[in-house]
Structure formats: structure tokens, C-alpha cells
Amino acid sequence: MRKLANRIETELKEQEVCAVYNSELARVWPKTIGPEKRKKEIKRFADKHDLEVTFYDVGLCAVFEKPHRGSTEHELLLPLPAPKRKKATRNRRR
Numbered sequence: 561m562r563k564l565a566n567r568i569e570t571e572l573k574e575q576e577v578c579a580v581y582n583s584e585l586a587r588v589w590p591k592t593i594g595p596e597k598r599k600k601e602i603k604r605f606a607d608k609h610d611l612e613v614t615f616y617d618v619g620l621c622a623v624f625e626k627p628h629r630g631s632t633e634h635e636l637l638l639p640l641p642a643p644k645r646k647k648a649t650r651n652r653r654r
Contacts, residue, residue, distance in 0.1 A: 561588050568624050577625045
């Protein structure tokens with residue numbers, strides 16, 4: 561478990577999130593544990609290490625990140641490119 565915590569800590573120094581996939585999660589929390597209990601234990605691990613965790617298809621991936629101070633909900637904002645405008649065309653007779 562310490563090895564996993566160290567890996568997450570190292571990755572979070574370089575990037576905002578750390579995705580841990582099922583094969584690695586299974587080393588600490590075996591697949592034989594019921595999905596809800598497994599999820600609770602992973603959440604407890606995150607809390608213990610002052611991390612937030614989001615699950616994607618439980619049993620497939622857990623994404624850990626540093627907690628967002630002052631925010632109670634995650635909000636993901638992606639910048640969208642400005643819509644392209646069509647240039648006005650004029651009918652000119654020659």
C-alpha cells in the first residue's frame with residue numbers, strides 16, 4: 561500500500577491526476593472483495609492520504625488527485641474554440 565501511495569504522490573507532483581488501473585488496484589484490493597466494499601476501502605485510502613478519488617467503471621480505474629480547497633464539487637471546464645464565422649460574400653457583376 562505504501563508503494564502505491566508513493567507512486568501516486570510522485571505522479572501528482574508532475575501532473576494534476578494519477579490514474580491507477582485495475583491490475584495495480586488488485587494488488588492492494590483484490591477483485592474477490594465485493595465491488596462496494598472495494599470502492600469504500602479505496603476511498604478510505606484516498607482520505608487517509610488527503611486525496612480525492614473518482615471511479616470510472618469500478619474495477620477498471622481510480623483517478624486520484626489533490627483535493628480542491630474551498631470547492632465541494634468537481635467542476636471540469638474545457639476551453640472550447642470560438643466558432644468559425646463565415647465570411648460574407650457579395651455577388652458582384654462584372
